[in-house]
Amino acid sequence: MAFALRHGLRNWSNATIPYEIWSSITANDPNGAAVIHQAMAEISAATPWRFVPRRGHRNYVAFERDHDHTRGGSSEIGCVGGLQCITLDTPVSLRTVVHEIGHAIGLQHEHCRPDRDWYAQINWHLVSERRKSAFAVKTSPDDVALGAYDSTSVMHYDCGFGPSSPTIRLPAPVQEILPVSSGSRATIARLSKGPGFNARGSVTFQLIHRGAVLRDLHSISVPPGYEQVHITDQVAPRAIVMRKPLTGQTRIQGLDFACNLNGTQTTTTIDPGAVVSHLARMGGRHVYLTYNPATGLVSSRNLAVRTARLTGARQSSFVMRGATLMRTAEVGRNHFLIVGNGSIFRTYTLSATGRVGRQVGGFSLAPRVHDIQPVVIDGQSYLIANQTAMRTMTGYAIAADGRINTASSILGIGNLDGPHKLERSIVVKQTVDIDPFGPDDDKTTGVYVLNYKRGGTLVGALELTQSNGQLSARAVRTFTQTISKVPFPTVVPQAINTNIRPRGSNEPPFTLSTHDIAAMIYRATGESGPTPEAIL
Numbered sequence: 198m199a200f201a202l203r204h205g206l207r208n209w210s211n212a213t214i215p216y217e218i219w220s221s222i223t224a225n226d227p228n229g230a231a232v233i234h235q236a237m238a239e240i241s242a243a244t245p246w247r248f249v250p251r252r253g254h255r256n257y258v259a260f261e262r263d264h265d266h267t268r269g270g271s272s273e274i275g276c277v278g279g280l281q282c283i284t285l286d287t288p289v290s291l292r293t294v295v296h297e298i299g300h301a302i303g304l305q306h307e308h309c310r311p312d313r314d315w316y317a318q319i320n321w322h323l324v325s326e327r328r329k330s331a332f333a334v335k336t337s338p339d340d341v342a343l344g345a346y347d348s349t350s351v352m353h354y355d356c357g358f359g360p361s362s363p364t365i366r367l368p369a370p371v372q373e374i375l376p377v378s379s380g381s382r383a384t385i386a387r388l389s390k391g392p393g394f395n396a397r398g399s400v401t402f403q404l405i406h407r408g409a410v411l412r413d414l415h416s417i418s419v420p421p422g423y424e425q426v427h428i429t430d431q432v433a434p435r436a437i438v439m440r441k442p443l444t445g446q447t448r449i450q451g452l453d454f455a456c457n458l459n460g461t462q463t464t465t466t467i468d469p470g471a472v473v474s475h476l477a478r479m480g481g482r483h484v485y486l487t488y489n490p491a492t493g494l495v496s497s498r499n500l501a502v503r504t505a506r507l508t509g510a511r512q513s514s515f516v517m518r519g520a521t522l523m524r525t526a527e528v529g530r531n532h533f534l535i536v537g538n539g540s541i542f543r544t545y546t547l548s549a550t551g552r553v554g555r556q557v558g559g560f561s562l563a564p565r566v567h568d569i570q571p572v573v574i575d576g577q578s579y580l581i582a583n584q585t586a587m588r589t590m591t592g593y594a595i596a597a598d599g600r601i602n603t604a605s606s607i608l609g610i611g612n613l614d615g616p617h618k619l620e621r622s623i624v625v626k627q628t629v630d631i632d633p634f635g636p637d638d639d640k641t642t643g644v645y646v647l648n649y650k651r652g653g654t655l656v657g658a659l660e661l662t663q664s665n666g667q668l669s670a671r672a673v674r675t676f677t678q679t680i681s682k683v684p685f686p687t688v689v690p691q692a693i694n695t696n697i698r699p700r701g702s703n704e705p706p707f708t709l710s711t712h713d714i715a716a717m718i719y720r721a722t723g724e725s726g727p728t729p730e731a732i733l
Contacts, residue, residue, distance in 0.1 A: 199343040199716030200310045200352070202303040203491060204723040206339055207275025212721035213247045214301060215254035221262035226287040228701050233260055233285075236294035239697055243709060244717040246302060258283050258301055260294075269293060272300035275720075291699040292707045295351050299713065303720040307353035308365055309335045310342055311521060311539060312567070317348065318366040332364075336538065336565075338519040341491050343443060343472055343719060347712040385625060385647075386456075388419070388426050400426060400437070402456045405625065405647075417458055423448065427476035429483050429502055436461075436502045438476055438485060443715050445469035449505040461505045468496050470724065476500070477525035477551070479532050484551035486523060488536065491723075493518040495534070497551025513553035517543050526571035526595055528578040533557065533599035535580070539565045544599045558600040570624045571595065574644050574663045581624050581646075581661075590622055590646060592661075592668045623647050624661070646670065 216237075222229040237248040251257045256276055263270065263284040270293045272283045283297045308317055311334055319332050331354075347353065354365055386400050398419035419426060423439035435452040445468050451461030471487035478484075483500040485507055493515045498507040520536040525547060532547040541561050546554035568583040578595040593601050625645050646659040659670045698706045718724060 199712040200305045201716045209276045215251040215257035217259045219261045229289040232289040245721040270297045272297040275303040307350040323364045442472040475523045
């Protein structure tokens with residue numbers, strides 16, 4: 198994902214940056230000015246950004262030497278007005294210059310995204326007090342994220358940054374669990390993807406019963422670039438929806454009763470720049486929602502499962518900007534949209550066709566949550582919040598009008614992982630569909646919390662029950678079971694500039710990733726692309 202200051206804040210006029218190169222650079226590195234010019238040329242070749250020598254410009258950057266050799270490089274974020282210095286150590290590194298110019302354009306550190314802790318681990322004992330701010334997660338509404346976490350970004354610190362071992366540790370390729378209801382025994386879809394924008398992935402369907410994985414069913418591939426995957430939660434017919442958020446390219450493929458591809462497929466382009474999506478089941482229909490955090494607008498479309506098509510686009514009224522989570526909650530016959538950034542959430546009415554209505558409430562959760570999962574248990578609606586900082590899940594009742602009272606939680610599971618380092622927990626609903634091809638008549642037979650540790654190991658399961666509005670949880674599985682994984686192909690980060698080679702030095706080549714370029718385009722134009730289809 199690209200992570201940048203919101204377009205319109207600290208913008209440079211006409212995407213043009215006037216510059217000066219001070220003598221402190223050239224006096225200590227005869228090749229320094231050439232390296233800076235190469236960095237500017239590489240950026241201009243791939244983006245709308247232009248760099249001009251300063252001639253009376255009021256706002257400009259000046260490249261100067263980092264005299265105390267303690268920072269390596271530094272830059273303000275965006276245009277702050279007047280003179281702003283970009284400091285560089287000597288000899289000048291091309292990758293460092295591109296990184297610091299990225300800051301001046303308005304790009305933030307990739308490893309400071311709000312969801313960083315789900316993709317990277319910071320070894321804080323290797324980070325000095327002076328450097329901790331460069332690793333701190335940023336949650337300002339002034340920042341916007343585009344796409345998936347990109348460890349190949351030029352704005353991501355090298356994993357070798359540190360005195361003796363990596364300061365930033367990246368886990369194995371991302372594992373996501375997509376709960377899918379499937380009759381008296383539930384099916385979960387395990388999404389496996391390598392790091393980086395163009396990583397190829399796969400979805401493995403697994404049969405579970407009472408919190409235990411019985412066996413793998415089969416796998417289907419996820420083409421490169423499709424970062425968001427959703428699967429309908431009815432038994433049959435069924436469909437899988439995959440989307441590229443930067444371009445909006447969306448592929449829908451039909452699945453049969455056993456979750457095999459049935460040959461039905463369509464591809465369309467919807468809502469470029471909308472980087473959050475959600476597939477909701479509302480009564481007897483499925484509605485596909487996309488959200489653009491820059492504009493705060495939600496688009497909704499009906500999903501025709503049998504023909505694998507999205508129909509009936511509608512633009513909603515404005516909802517909160519800067520959200521990273523979007524879910525729908527069912528309360529009786531009513532539906533509500535919940536959007537938030539992990540700390541602050543708002544609830545809106547939602548029609549059966551997916552049109553967002555008025556705001557009915559707002560709430561905050563602390564500590565910050567990674568995920569929220571609405572669920573209905575015995576007719577009562579709850580919001581389950583996955584609070585990763587405390588390794589807990591907390592439940593809150595949802596009132597008939599959609600309001601959520603967080604003053605008194607009704608479930609605090611606590612210490613989900615015990616001695617394990619839990620990667621995530623998901624809520625899986627096990628159902629019986631009386632008539633798979635008839636009305637929406639599912640009957641819930643169990644609701645389970647599955648707890649996974651990093652690397653794909655299921656370490657335990659809890660069953661959630663409710664009585665008189667009170668939730669309770671009991672352990673039904675405590676084990677260490679390694680779930681089979683789909684082999685990963687070698688991940689080769691693809692970018693427009695795949696081979697930036699520093700001239701006149703022994704510095705290794707590096708890439709300016711597709712996400713970096715998309716973020717620079719966004720800062721210049723307000724658009725998050727498009728990026729060339731040949732690259733995607």
